[in-house]
Amino acid sequence: MRIVLAILLCLAVKVNAQTYEIGVFAGGANVIGDVGRTNYILPSGPAFGGLFKWNKSKRYAWRASVMYGSFTADDSKSSKSSREQRGYVIDNSVLEASAGIEFNFVEYNLHKLGPAFTPYLYTGVTYFRYDFNYFDALQVQDINQKEGSFAIPMTVGAKYRLNQFLVLGAEIGARYTFTDNLDGSNPEGSNFEQFRFGNILSDDWYVFSGITLTYTFGRKPCQDCFQ
Numbered sequence: 001m002r003i004v005l006a007i008l009l010c011l012a013v014k015v016n017a018q019t020y021e022i023g024v025f026a027g028g029a030n031v032i033g034d035v036g037r038t039n040y041i042l043p044s045g046p047a048f049g050g051l052f053k054w055n056k057s058k059r060y061a062w063r064a065s066v067m068y069g070s071f072t073a074d075d076s077k078s079s080k081s082s083r084e085q086r087g088y089v090i091d092n093s094v095l096e097a098s099a100g101i102e103f104n105f106v107e108y109n110l111h112k113l114g115p116a117f118t119p120y121l122y123t124g125v126t127y128f129r130y131d132f133n134y135f136d137a138l139q140v141q142d143i144n145q146k147e148g149s150f151a152i153p154m155t156v157g158a159k160y161r162l163n164q165f166l167v168l169g170a171e172i173g174a175r176y177t178f179t180d181n182l183d184g185s186n187p188e189g190s191n192f193e194q195f196r197f198g199n200i201l202s203d204d205w206y207v208f209s210g211i212t213l214t215y216t217f218g219r220k221p222c223q224d225c226f227q
Contacts (some may be wrong), residue, residue, distance in 0.1 A: 002101045006151055013136040019110050021053040021061075021167060021217040027210015029069030033183035034198025035088045036073030038080070039206060041052075041172055045070035047208045058107040063122060064099045069208055088141050090184045092131050094206060096175070100124015108159075110216050115161055122155035126175055134195045140184060147188075151175040151206075159212070177204050190203040 028043020036044075049067030056062060070093035095214040098122050108118045134146040157171025180186035182204040186196050 002052060004033065007213070019055040019216060021051075021055065021214040021216050023051055023212055023214030025049045025051055025065070025067060025208070025210055025212050027208060029071045029094070029206060029208050030181050031071045031073050031092065031204060031206045033073060033180070034085070034185035035090055035183040035206040036075055036079050040174065040205075041209055043207075043209060044072045044074075045091075047210060051212065053102065053214065055110065059064070059104050060100075061104075062101045063102045063124070064097075066095075066097050067208060068095050069206070088114065088135060088138070088184075090135075092133065092182055092184075094128045094130045094182070096126050096128035096151070098124055098126040100153065110119075110167075117158070117160045119156070119158045121151055122157070122171075122173070125151050126151040128175075128177075130160055130179075130182055131182065132187065134181075134187040135184050135194055135197075136195055145185065147181070149177055149179040151177040157212075165216050167212075167214045167216060169209070169214070171212065172207065172209040174207045175204055177206065182206060184212050 002089060004086045026047060026048050027045040030039070030042050032038055032040060047069030049065055051063065051065035055060040067094045070091065073090050075086050078084055102120050102122045105119045107118055110116065127148065127150055129146050129148050132143060132147045134141050153173055153175050155171050155173035157169055159167050159169035161167050180200060181188065182205045185198040186200050
């Protein structure tokens with residue numbers, strides 16, 4: 001009878017058994033546009049946020065996150081002489097919500113004892129809000145207005161299970177945006193045409209790089225019940 005009950009219980013768990021992770025991200029942010037440096041990974045401001053993962057298998061997980069980052073684009077720190085001579089400086093920030101899928105390079109089982117390590121990739125869709133700015137007479141004009149846009153996240157990282165409940169990770173995530181005005185170079189609207197400069201055919205990027213720490217919880221999958 002005990003064996004039968006154990007089997008029935010395991011079969012019942014199998015229907016809804018999943019493993020979840022919830023945690024935090026901390027690091028830095030930078031922008032790649034028509035003002036300031038063009039380095040892909042060189043944070044100029046802090047970034048932080050929270051994330052949630054739903055591990056559907058050893059190979060992939062659904063992931064959602066909310067993150068905030070601020071950055072400075074400064075022409076004086078650019079390697080391009082034309083930008084150094086121009087001397088524009090602008091601050092901005094982004095608040096994003098993202099959802100997508102995380103792929104593990106190797107099988108990653110949170111339920112087995114011992115360490116677990118894997119590199120991973122993440123992509124999906126991101127929506128973010130940022131400050132609407134533009135330059136006039138070499139000065140940033142902030143009209144206290146927020147704009148929204150979408151982006152495609154492209155993240156590469158690695159994660160290591162510290163113990164039964166904690167997972168430490170490090171990642172670099174570039175966002176290809178559908179706006180060209182994170183740096184105030186291409187304000188939209190007919191009233192702002194005279195304030196546009198730079199390559200108006202190339203949209204901006206922003207990058208979050210840092211570490212993650214997640215806490216795992218949820219029922220153990222049934223396929224491991226007898227292991």
